[in-house]
Amino acid sequence: MTGGRGLLLRLAVAPVVAVLVVLVAVLLPELTGVDAARTVLAARYADADPDPALLAGIRAELGLDLPLPQRIAARFGALLGGDPGTSWVSGEPVAALVGPALRVSVGIMLGAAVLSFLVGHLAGLVAARRPGSVLDRAISGLVRVFSAVPEFALAPLLVLVFAVGLHALPSSGWRGPEYAVLPLLSLVPSLAVPIAAVTREQVVALRRENFAVAARARGLGETRIWAVHLARPALPAALSLLTYNAAGAISGTTAIEVVFDIPGLGSTVVEAVRAQDVPVVQAGLVVAALAALAVGAVGDLLGLAAEPRARREART
Structure with a gap:
């Protein structure tokens, strides 16, 4: 179906x-x-x-x-019923431990999702503008490179360059906006890569469709053709990939939180596993799974809203 x-x-x-x-x-x-x-x-x-x-x-x-x-x-x-109990280790309510950590992780994930969509969709559109050009090959090469580099491998390299080498950004902690830069830079490439690849393939295929050729024959401007007839039809596939990858990025966010010592949900669960604090682990797993389901549901709704044919099928 x-x-x-x-x-x-x-x-x-x-x-x-x-x-x-x-x-x-x-x-x-x-x-x-x-x-x-x-x-x-x-x-x-x-x-x-x-x-x-x-x-x-x-x-x-x-x-x-x-x-x-x-x-x-x-x-x-x-x-x-929403009662995760109390921590076996600290005796604190689990909700008091998981709630603030969840807000940190959601902030990182949403920031990475928005940035990766903007970067990936724009890169795919630029690459599809002239297939086979130097710019297209350069973007395709970056896509292949970043698709092979996981977040936990990219993060130490960014720390080495920007924190240790240039002293431009903090290497760990969570005390201000500047502390989010390196974690986001670690997450965005792997999320943007599939969006860029799919957007490029979609737009290259759409350029050959009859409606695109007819739009040019009617004298429509190139900007309007790209914005309405090419970029917009490619949105559903890009949005679907974005939400799918964002839901799966919860595991990547965990690795980033550990590397950068961020008090998010992932690092909280990792510490609870080490301490065998089962109530915290249980609540963390449930919250992470529910967050992934919520992200997937939002993606499905966005895809439904962006594709008229899907809306018609849903009503019938």
């Missing part, structure tokens, strides 16, 4: 996927075999011996002495 009906089907399936993600997160402690009581004991009493009575008290406090189905049902209901 394609077109508007396919988009609507994906939107309808998204809530089912969200529920399955929550279920997997709930089952995480059972799948990993983590002894929650020992984790909490180590966090609260670093030098304490694993006294059976103390461990039993912690298990009762966490509800781990309940039967497995009851534990799963209680945790599943809590997560679905």
Whole structure:
């Protein structure tokens, strides 16, 4: 199923996927075999011996002495109700830890998505203007180079040049707009590359279509032909790639947050994994998955709005 009906089907399936993600997160402690009581004991009493009575008290406090189905049902209901619980390590509400981290990650991801779309779509249009020209070959070469360089490999190079060599930008932290420059520069190339490639191929193909030839024959200006008859029809494919890559960029954002010591969702979850702080890991995974689903849904809606044929298919 394609077109508007396919988009609507994906939107309808998204809530089912969200529920399955929550279920997997709930089952995480059972799948990993983590002894929650020992984790909490180590966090609260670093030098304490694993006294059976103390461990039993912690298990009762966490509800781990309940039967497995009851534990799963209680945790599943809590997560679905928006209550991620408290951290096993710090004792703070998980929402107080994940909320600010999510805002940082969303800001980075949205900034990278907007910049990558502008750069990628413009680069694709420029390359398609004269296929086979020096400029087209140069842009295609950059596309191939950056498609082979992952974010976590590009980030240290940028730090070496702009932070260590030129002393122009900070190398780590999150205390002002200047701290976002290198993380965004690390993320944008890999996101812009597929958009540039797809835009170029779409526009080169559209230039040969009858409507483009007819528009030139009617004497329409080249700027109008490119803006209305070429660039606009190429938007749905570019938007689809943008949202698909932005949803997948959550993992790339995690690597960037670790490299640049940014207090985002990815680095928070990484630290929670190291500390075996399962409630924080559960909440982080659920929030990341829901964010990816939301980005995908927004992309589907944008694609539906940008393509009249898809809107007609959705109404029928």
